[in-house]
Amino acid sequence: MYLKTNILLCLLIIIFCQSVFSQICGEYDSINKTNAMDNQIVNDLPEPVVKYFSYVLPNKEKRISEVYLKHSGFFKTSLKSKWIKIKGEQHFLTKQPEFKWIGRTLMFKAVDQFINGKGSLKVRLFSLFPIVNEQGKHVDEAELLRWLGESVWFPTNLLPSENLKWLAIDSSSAKLTYSYKGLEVYYIVRFNENGEIIQLETERYMEKGRLEKWIGKVAEYKEFNGIKIPTHIEAIWKLNSGDFKYADFYVDTIEYEY
Known part of the structure; x- marks a missing residue:
């Protein structure tokens, strides 16, 4: 009786191990198939x-699901204003187009975001007094464009x-x-001989009712x-009066989740 019990126990362990091994192999094959499909x-x-x-994905990396980024740099609020130092933090999602950016200078705090298909830009002077509160379809398009362009x-x-298509030029x-969600945006993307993206060009609303070329x-x-x-x-x-460069940023840190 004791021997029969031990044999039965061994058989159950073998069956369990085979099941776990098959599941692991199946998941591994699934990952490989996903990579091969890509x-x-x-x-x-x-x-x-x-x-x-x-060039950018030589190891055929898994799809990134979240991004945490910090940057530093300079920003201009108008054509005639001086450059001011700015630091920013940004969180991106990729399963659906969403991001939130918080930028800080000595004078103001800005929050730029695209969440649930809606964009907004809010700016507070000294982090207290609201001076900008932009919303509407023109902002939705601008923020979706930002998320797409910053996907580099x-x-x-x-x-x-x-949702995303590439067309040959x-x-x-x-x-x-x-x-x-009813929004349609685009970029003309330019590459150098190494395969790097070097420029993205589109038309964006600089303000409501005013569409301008943006690079x-x-x-x-x-x-x-x-x-x-x-x-x-x-x-x-790219304005009729000349180029208006308003942001000059450098990535300080970036973290990925898969």
């Missing part, structure tokens, strides 16, 4: 985009999906489009956790 998707993209992903800091977010540029220039790529991203970004309005 590889196939990438290979079907326009030529400069394929080169870009090969977490490039798995630029892989094609139901030529050997050094492609059109990036994104649709979400983001990105440079100084560095590697973080096996991913290459630009650490210097400049934001420029």
Whole structure:
């Protein structure tokens, strides 16, 4: 009787171990299939985009789900104003387009965000007195554009999906489009010979009812956790009166969650 009990116990342990092993193998195969599927998707993209992903994601990283970023730099509030020092903290989500940015100077605190399909910009003087409270569809579009453009800091977010498409233009540029909750935005993306994104161009609302050409220039790529991203970004309005560069930021730290 004792021997039969031991044999039965051993059989149960073997069956349990086989079940766990099969589950682990299945999950591993699933991950591999996901990576292989992404590889196939990438290979079907326009030529400069394929080169870009090969450059920034050489190890075929998993998709990033959250990003925590800190930056420093300079900011201008108007064409005639002087540059002021600014520090910012930003949190991004990727499963749905969301972010929150908090920027601080000696004079003001600004909160820029896109949450649940709605954008807003709020600025307080000395962190106390409200001086800006922008909302509306023009802000929704601007904030969705910001989230999409700043995806160069977490490039798995630029892989094609139901909402995100890449369209061929030529050997050094492609059109990036994104649709979400009735909003449609785009960038003309330019690449250098190394495969780096160096410029994003679009039309944005500078204010309600005023659509202007906007350019983001990105440079100084560095590697973080096996991913290459630009650490210097400049934001420029292309106005009839001339260029208005209003932001000059450097990434200080960045952390990813998968």
